[in-house]
Amino acid sequence: MTALLTIAALEAGYVRDLPILRQVNLSVMRASLTVIIGPNGAGKSTLIKAIAGLVPVSAGTVTLDGADITGIRPDQMGALGLAYVPQTDNIFRHLTIRENLALVLRRVPDRTTRLDELYALFPPLAAKQADRAGSLSGGQRQMLAVAMALSGRPRVMLMDEPSAGLSPKIAAEVLDLTRSLTAQGVTVLLVEQNVKQALRVADHCYILAEGRNQLDGPAAAILSDPMVAEIYLGGKRVGAA
Amino acid sequence: MIGLISYLAFFATMAGILAIVVLGLNLQWGYTGLFNGGVVAFFGAGAYGTMILGGRPEPGQFGGFEWPFLFALAGGVLLAGAIAWIVGILTLRLRHDYLAIATFGVAVAFESIARNAEWLTGGAKGLRGFPRPLEAAIGNTFVYGLCFLAMVMAVLAAVYWALQRLVQSPYGRALRAIREDEVAARSLGKNPTRLRLQSFVIGSMIMGVAGGLYVAFYAFVSPQDLAPILTFQVWAMLIVGGAGNNRGAVLGAFLIWGAWTGSGFALSKFAPAAMQLYTGPIQYILIGTVIVVMLLWRPQGLLPERITQRFTKTASKVGTTSKGAF
Amino acid sequence: MIQSLVDGILTGAIISLGAIGLTLVMHMLRFANFAYAELLAIGAYAALVFDVLFSGLVPVLDTAFAPLTLSGALALATIIAMVITGASAVAIDWLVFRRIRAKADALSMVFASFGVALIVRNVLVLIFGHSAQLYSNDIAFAIVVSRDPLLLIKPDQVFVLGAALALMTGFHLILTRTTFGFALRAVAENPALAQVSGVRLSTMITAVWMIGGGLSAAAGVFYALTNQITPVLGHNFLLPVFAATIVGGIGSVHGAVLGGFIVGIASGLALMVLPSGYAPAMPFVIILAVLLVRPNGLFGRDES
Ligand SMILES: Nc1ncnc2c1ncn2[C@@H]1O[C@H](COP(=O)(O)OP(=O)(O)OP(=O)(O)O)[C@@H](O)[C@H]1O
Ligand SMILES: [Mg+2]
Numbered sequence: 083m084t085a086l087l088t089i090a091a092l093e094a095g096y097v098r099d100l101p102i103l104r105q106v107n108l109s110v111m112r113a114s115l116t117v118i119i120g121p122n123g124a125g126k127s128t129l130i131k132a133i134a135g136l137v138p139v140s141a142g143t144v145t146l147d148g149a150d151i152t153g154i155r156p157d158q159m160g161a162l163g164l165a166y167v168p169q170t171d172n173i174f175r176h177l178t179i180r181e182n183l184a185l186v187l188r189r190v191p192d193r194t195t196r197l198d199e200l201y202a203l204f205p206p207l208a209a210k211q212a213d214r215a216g217s218l219s220g221g222q223r224q225m226l227a228v229a230m231a232l233s234g235r236p237r238v239m240l241m242d243e244p245s246a247g248l249s250p251k252i253a254a255e256v257l258d259l260t261r262s263l264t265a266q267g268v269t270v271l272l273v274e275q276n277v278k279q280a281l282r283v284a285d286h287c288y289i290l291a292e293g294r295n296q297l298d299g300p301a302a303a304i305l306s307d308p309m310v311a312e313i314y315l316g317g318k319r320v321g322a323a
Numbered sequence: 324m325i326g327l328i329s330y331l332a333f334f335a336t337m338a339g340i341l342a343i344v345v346l347g348l349n350l351q352w353g354y355t356g357l358f359n360g361g362v363v364a365f366f367g368a369g370a371y372g373t374m375i376l377g378g379r380p381e382p383g384q385f386g387g388f389e390w391p392f393l394f395a396l397a398g399g400v401l402l403a404g405a406i407a408w409i410v411g412i413l414t415l416r417l418r419h420d421y422l423a424i425a426t427f428g429v430a431v432a433f434e435s436i437a438r439n440a441e442w443l444t445g446g447a448k449g450l451r452g453f454p455r456p457l458e459a460a461i462g463n464t465f466v467y468g469l470c471f472l473a474m475v476m477a478v479l480a481a482v483y484w485a486l487q488r489l490v491q492s493p494y495g496r497a498l499r500a501i502r503e504d505e506v507a508a509r510s511l512g513k514n515p516t517r518l519r520l521q522s523f524v525i526g527s528m529i530m531g532v533a534g535g536l537y538v539a540f541y542a543f544v545s546p547q548d549l550a551p552i553l554t555f556q557v558w559a560m561l562i563v564g565g566a567g568n569n570r571g572a573v574l575g576a577f578l579i580w581g582a583w584t585g586s587g588f589a590l591s592k593f594a595p596a597a598m599q600l601y602t603g604p605i606q607y608i609l610i611g612t613v614i615v616v617m618l619l620w621r622p623q624g625l626l627p628e629r630i631t632q633r634f635t636k637t638a639s640k641v642g643t644t645s646k647g648a649f
Numbered sequence: 650m651i652q653s654l655v656d657g658i659l660t661g662a663i664i665s666l667g668a669i670g671l672t673l674v675m676h677m678l679r680f681a682n683f684a685y686a687e688l689l690a691i692g693a694y695a696a697l698v699f700d701v702l703f704s705g706l707v708p709v710l711d712t713a714f715a716p717l718t719l720s721g722a723l724a725l726a727t728i729i730a731m732v733i734t735g736a737s738a739v740a741i742d743w744l745v746f747r748r749i750r751a752k753a754d755a756l757s758m759v760f761a762s763f764g765v766a767l768i769v770r771n772v773l774v775l776i777f778g779h780s781a782q783l784y785s786n787d788i789a790f791a792i793v794v795s796r797d798p799l800l801l802i803k804p805d806q807v808f809v810l811g812a813a814l815a816l817m818t819g820f821h822l823i824l825t826r827t828t829f830g831f832a833l834r835a836v837a838e839n840p841a842l843a844q845v846s847g848v849r850l851s852t853m854i855t856a857v858w859m860i861g862g863g864l865s866a867a868a869g870v871f872y873a874l875t876n877q878i879t880p881v882l883g884h885n886f887l888l889p890v891f892a893a894t895i896v897g898g899i900g901s902v903h904g905a906v907l908g909g910f911i912v913g914i915a916s917g918l919a920l921m922v923l924p925s926g927y928a929p930a931m932p933f934v935i936i937l938a939v940l941l942v943r944p945n946g947l948f949g950r951d952e953s
Contacts, residue, residue, distance in 0.1 A: 155849070174834070174835050174843075186846045188831075417940070417944050432929075432930035438926055601775055604774040605771070607770075608771045608775075611764040611771070614760065615745055618757050618761045622752070
């Protein structure tokens with residue numbers, strides 16, 4: 083297995099001279115599921131946004147399959163085979179479901195067949211395709227967001243807390259779906275607060291705190307690490323299991 | 324010689340009055356980040372208010388109460404403040420550009436009233452015959468001109484001094500904090516909307532003071548004096564001088580007023596007769612160009628604000644490039 | 650009463666056309682653009698220039714489509730004026746607004762837009778003079794639709810209303826039927842998400858200026874066709890188009906259209922009780938009323 087996405091000594095932030103991420107290193111193996119965990123405000127979303135080109139990078143590199151993609155324009159992501167599911171506001175509420183999908187599919191050559199495939203993957207979306215996306219339930223919104231990200235058959239999916247705010251059952255379904263993507267060859271970098279659940283499905287795990295790498299290792303090892311269990315799995319915040 | 328001195332006194336009086344307006348705008352825009360698109364209305368409210376309360380009675384005309392100058396001036400200033408308060412209450416809690424639009428609207432509405440409500444404002448011909456303070460006592464027009472200049476300079480100095488005190492106090496720091504980062508200011512327990520409203524009203528009242536002085540100077544006011552170009556001139560003065568710096572505001576007022584009168588004089592003297600009709604537009608283009616070029620080339624003005632260099636302002640820009648909604 | 654209503658509807662259609670682009674620009678670039686209404690004047694004068702040019706080159710184009718005063722030359726000139734005005738809007742953005750966007754805040758943009766408006770308006774004065782001009786010296790006879798109550802309508806007015814509605818319908822179809830339209834709406838709602846969905850922001854900004862410039866040019870020509878062309882044409886529409894965007898809610902195209910008609914009709918009706926000198930202030934009264942009752946406009950989204 084080789085690394086498909088590599089992040090080396092990355093520094094990025096919203097305000098000049100005030101980096102949120104400091105010397106972050108990370109590599110994601112091809113067709114694996116890598117999860118990033120860490121406390122609120124650790125910089126997990128900032129890391130994903132820096133990869134996507136939404137946050138300016140001041141130092142370090144992002145490499146995709148050997149090519150340097152540091153500081154790309156966000157609209158170029160799709161062409162590189164990257165897709166991104168933001169943590170919040172990840173669908174266009176005022177557009178219908180069909181319009182949301184048509185928008186992301188407009189550069190896809192076989193858009194009609196792809197649309198059918200996506201509807202087959204997410205039947206609830208097909209049933210409501212003429213409705214405004216803002217009228218969807220939480221789980222259906224995440225479905226639409228994932229469908230939009232999948233539309234261009236990406237090589238790499240960046241997903242920021244896709245299970246946040248969902249009921250435990252739906253959250254588990256979303257994580258299973260994420261897992262199943264890797265079986266189809268998609269590489270996934272996932273940010274999660276549902277630490278226990280995420281570690282069960284993930285291959286590898288990075289822990290980020292205060293914008294720096296804290297710890298990383300195979301998900302199973304992290305899950306059984308007594309110190310991690312103490313800090314991240316014992317607290318009431320993770321009582322989801 | 325006397326002619327030259329009178330002319331210089333005339334020039335300096337007008338520049339001083341405008342400098343007071345610019346100081347008022349500096350409190351709003353420079354220190355609090357509030358856009359006033361209708362400077363002329365607040366200036367006009369001070370002018371008409373003072374005229375109506377302190378002017379001589381005319382048949383068929385409301386007003387002409389012959390109040391003593393200071394009382395009439397206070398009335399005009401309160402009128403300017405009241406208009407600012409109403410506009411501010413309605414717009415300051417909204418998106419920042421609502422204030423810009425509403426104040427621009429105030430100026431348009433004010434001009435409509437000045438032109439049409441003849442019973443109140445004299446309509447297009449305006450109101451005349453203001454008893455200039457102490458004119459009878461001093462007598463000599465030349466000496467009176469100099470005395471009036473001294474009074475304007477005294478008021479300018481007083482406004483300058485008061486504003487310096489204000490902006491250097493904790494209150495002034497709170498205003499700047501709101502300008503730079505409303506969320507942070509709120510989390511420090513400041514009430515941004517109330518502070519903004521206060522700053523807006525005080526700034527507009529200062530403009531009203533200048534309007535009152537203007538009426539006392541010319542003893543006359545008409546819609547012609549409230550042409551929208553005045554708003555642009557005052558802005559150009561502030562942006563050339565340096566927003567957020569009271570010395571810059573005063574400097575800008577004298578510089579731009581000098582450039583304005585100078586260019587008007589040069590055009591009327593040297594431009595071909597056929598072009599005389601177009602001296603106004605040429606001067607307007609110059610003012611517009613000064614505003615745009617300064618914003619592009621040196622947005623901090625000739626005398627930049629010293630304290631913070633607007634660090635957070637440019638900095639927060641980075642965050643808004645991608646308009647992070649997530 | 651009926652006459653004021655009909656005149657108000659006509660003015661309203663012109664305001665609506667002008668407000669569509671403004672609401673998009675204000676929403677996407679997040680500043681109140683006081684130079685926007687000058688696009689109406691640029692459009693009206695550009696059409697005048699090309700109208701004269703075409704009539705001179707191809708005299709047959711100069712004949713009016715009776716009973717309208719509109720000639721083939723003017724129709725062609727209008728289309729060219731729409732393109733030129735759109736291009737001017739893009740050029741102004743490149744020369745001024747884009748540069749200021751890159752280094753300063755939204756208020757500096759508002760400031761700069763006033764400067765740009767002043768420059769554009771007075772350059773028009775220098776080129777075309779202060780006096781009013783007309784596309785056609787033919788007298789446009791009004792048709793008496795009804796004598797009691799008296800209702801006079803000029804054929805040109807009917808044409809203008811129809812053409813304005815056609816343009817608005819066309820734009821509505823673009824917004825709701827094409828992926829380009831989806832992209833425009835997507836950027837308006839959530840620029841960051843639109844970007845990661847593959848929409849290039851700078852392209853969309855250019856597109857919005859082109860659309861806004863084109864529709865404004867049409868509005869300017871339509872106004873000039875039923876009234877006259879003066880350098881203050883744009884300036885006189887500034888407050889009405891702002892009022893329309895605020896009534897409709899900043900960012901809402903349908904709101905801007907409805908807002909335009911509301912402002913036009915309300916101003917028309919108000920003139921039945923107020924002297925005409927107060928007409929310029931009417932949009933301001935409407936703005937105040939909206940801010941008092943419904944600050945985010947009829948279709949507005951909470952912006953905070
Ligand atoms: N748009 C922004 N502008 C400025 N600072 C920001 C912005 N978004 C986030 N931050 C700051 O960056 C830091 C990291 O935030 P980030 O959203 O990356 O954290 P996170 O690890 O994703 O947290 P959470 O678990 O709550 O999603 C925080 O201190 C936050 O305040
Ligand atoms: Mg996050």
